[in-house]
Amino acid sequence: MGSNERPEPLRLGSKAPNFKAETTAGPIDFHEWADGGWVVLFSHPEDYTPVCTTELGAFAKLEPEFAKRGVKLIGLSANTIESHGGWIKDINEISGSNLRFPIIGDKQRQVALMYDMIDQQDATNVDERGQAFTIRSVFVIDPKHTIRTILSYPASTGRNTAEVLRIVDSLQTGDKHRVTTPINWVPGDDVIVHPTIKSPEAEKLFPKMQVVRPYLRFTPLPKEQTSANV
Ligand code: BEZ
Numbered sequence: 001m002g003s004n005e006r007p008e009p010l011r012l013g014s015k016a017p018n019f020k021a022e023t024t025a026g027p028i029d030f031h032e033w034a035d036g037g038w039v040v041l042f043s044h045p046e047d048y049t050p051v052c053t054t055e056l057g058a059f060a061k062l063e064p065e066f067a068k069r070g071v072k073l074i075g076l077s078a079n080t081i082e083s084h085g086g087w088i089k090d091i092n093e094i095s096g097s098n099l100r101f102p103i104i105g106d107k108q109r110q111v112a113l114m115y116d117m118i119d120q121q122d123a124t125n126v127d128e129r130g131q132a133f134t135i136r137s138v139f140v141i142d143p144k145h146t147i148r149t150i151l152s153y154p155a156s157t158g159r160n161t162a163e164v165l166r167i168v169d170s171l172q173t174g175d176k177h178r179v180t181t182p183i184n185w186v187p188g189d190d191v192i193v194h195p196t197i198k199s200p201e202a203e204k205l206f207p208k209m210q211v212v213r214p215y216l217r218f219t220p221l222p223k224e225q226t227s228a229n230v
Contacts, residue, residue: 010115012150016041016141019111023074023102024084031145033102038071038172039141040164043106043117043134047079047087051158055136056088056103057095058161069168073101078112078132081105106134115139119154140167142175177221178205193217 008014016039018031042059044052059073066073077084084103091099106112109132117137136153149167153159170181179191193202193209202209206219 010139010147010150012147014147016139016145016147017114018145019114021076021104021106021111022081023104024081024088025102028102028104033074034072034141034143034145036143038069038143038168039139040066040071040073040168041076041115041139041141042073042159042164043076043112043115043137045133045135045155046077047083048090051155052077053087053091053094055158055161056099057091057097060091060097060099060101061095062161062165063099063101065165066168069165069172071168075101075103076106076111076117077103077134078106078109080107109134138164140164140171142171173221179219179221182218188223190218190220193219 010017016030018029020027020029044055046052056075059075063073075084079087081103082105084105088099088103091097104111109118112118112132112134115137117134118132119135122133122135133155135155136151136157136159138149138151138153138159139147140149142148148171151159151164166186169187170185173187173191174180174194177191178194178197180194181191182189185191190210193206195215197205202217206217209217209219211217
């Protein structure tokens, strides 16, 4: 890469870059911390702000469901870990949560810039207190450190934690069973047999398969095979 060139953008399928960072759970090397499991890395704009408070409380409450699926959560903003520490007390009091996952204190926005967790304005501007925001980004990263999902939300719109969990369920179910998941799928619903699995292998693997079109084939999965039970 020449000095005037931008770094390669992170895309679905990119390797999640490693970094070292200060977090509320102590310093980490990201890949070591991931420890061969799934990770949801997500950023919020700023501590002690209303939407972010509701979001972090919701992620904390749903953390046991992510843990069941072998997924570690890790938050990030450009605030200090001291700020995060005080805010976590507020989050728990307000939401009735017990926030235990680490939050990165990315004061220099080293990780935020690496993962492009900034919007056009915040690429150049900071707020009146000199605080540079990060956007509401979500990266779902698999055990091989491959980025499997990237979501970006504006500061004004809180995320949907159930949707993040649903994405994890879809990815893990797809990886295990060579299936894809249709619109609005939730665990327990029929899935779609991957187009690369041709007959007669498809009939053998999925005896209850229903062929709507040769390119659209639904099948139920046995109940115990949904990802939460993997
Ligand atoms: C919020 O969390 O409410 C928020 C944070 C930054 C900008 C706008 C809203």
